[in-house]
Amino acid sequence: MQTNSTLLPRLRGKRQGGAGFSLKCCFLLAALVTPPSQAERLKDLASIQGVRDNPLIGYGLMVGLDGSGDQTMQTPFTTQSLSNMLGQLGITVPPGTNMQLKNVAAVMVTATLPPFARPGQNIDITVSSMGNAKSLRGGTLLMTPLKGADGQVYALAQGNMVVGGAGASANGSQVKINQLSSGRIPAGAIVERSVESALGNDGTLMLELNTTDFGTVQKAVDAINRNFGPGTATALDARVIQVAGPTRPEERVGFLARIENIDVAPAQAMAKVVINARTGSVVMNQAVRIQDCAVAHGNLSVVINTDPVISQPNPLSGGKTVATQRSQIELSQAGGALQVVRGGASLADVIKGLNTLGANPQDLLSILQAMKAVGALRAELEII
Secondary structure (H helix, E strand, C coil): CHHHHHHHHHHHHHHHHHHHHHHHHHHHHHHHHCCCCCCEEHHHHEEECCCCCEEEEEEEEEECCCCCCCCCCCCHHHHHHHHHHHHHCCCCCCCCCCCCCCCCEEEEEEEEECCCCCCCCEEEEEEEECCCCCCCCCCEEEEEEEECCCCCEEEEEEEECECCCEEEEECCEEEEECCCCEEEEEEEEEECCCCCCCCCCCCEEEEEECCCCHHHHHHHHHHHHHHHCCCCEEECCCCEEEEECCCCHHHHHHHHHHHHCCEECCCCCCCEEEEECCCCEEEECCCCEECCEEECCCCEEEEEEEEEEEECCCCCCCCCCEEEEEEEEEEEECCCCCEEECCECCHHHHHHHHHCCCCCHHHHHHHHHHHHHHCCEECEEEEC
16 A cells, blocks of 8 residues: 555656646647748849839831721821831932822830840830721831930830731621730840949949838848848838948849848738729738628619600601600619628638628629728728
8 A cells, every 4th residue: 555655646747747748749739730921032022223124115117018007198197207217218209299008007116125134135025006007917117216214215126026816807897806906026126225223333232122011121121131140231111121232243243142032921911902993803812801790782773675666647648757765764673681791810701701792793892892981891992
């Protein structure tokens, strides 16, 4: 009995220690199962100030169209442009000459000059008709200077265009697929002038976040200082980060490459619901939440039927037949029973609650606005 009494506390102590060990294992497993916050590369969250595209635009002529060009009587600028071009080539067109051409079209040429583009490199261009040309298929763009916002010529465009559409017409009938009045010319422009960029010549670089967020910018600053040392990055505001970089140009590229590959876990996005009133599209992010509320929504429809009524006069009365219109108007309203929308802790719960209303996307616009007004929708409502 004495031996048993002495062994009992020891067994209890072992059991207690085992229970504590099991509890620690549970906490450890829970920590391992908990998904970590997803990190993104800094190059996906921010851009380097000064590294940007520049739009280019130009006006030119497209020739070689198969009778589908501008009707020059209705587009006088096409004739004027053609006369000026022929004059530069040494061909004089007598004043007042009526040039009825069908194979020429006036076009606008647009392109984007990428950063650090050098003279001699090729860029893609987009060509769009600005007259009444039926189709630009098979046309050739003549040399067109492309200018920037400062009025300087940065590229020259020329080449054969690729049109992704197709169409045919005969005897008043017409069939068309996609767009025939615009297309692209791959590598259709040659860069003639580069845009100089003072990228950190004084040793200071600026990073601009794609979205304004104090939490994300602070996490980015901490990540940069953790990799390059304290004081390397400083947040100027909720969008711009000032980085102390190397002053030697040969070290700047490698420094920026390392910064762009730093992983940063962005702060949780603000709850937002975006509504497109023209198309009826409703898009919401995963931070949207709703509270319990009751919603009643009924559809009101008006149907108008119009039938022709012909009044025929009696024979030999000398009257005339008169045609009139008779309309019947019906007003109907669908029943809108009061539905309870339960609040949810996830986006799936929010969607499930909204689907219980059975409303189409157009009706959902009004419902979400009303839910926002009563405070049941915990999100910012943006209508575009």
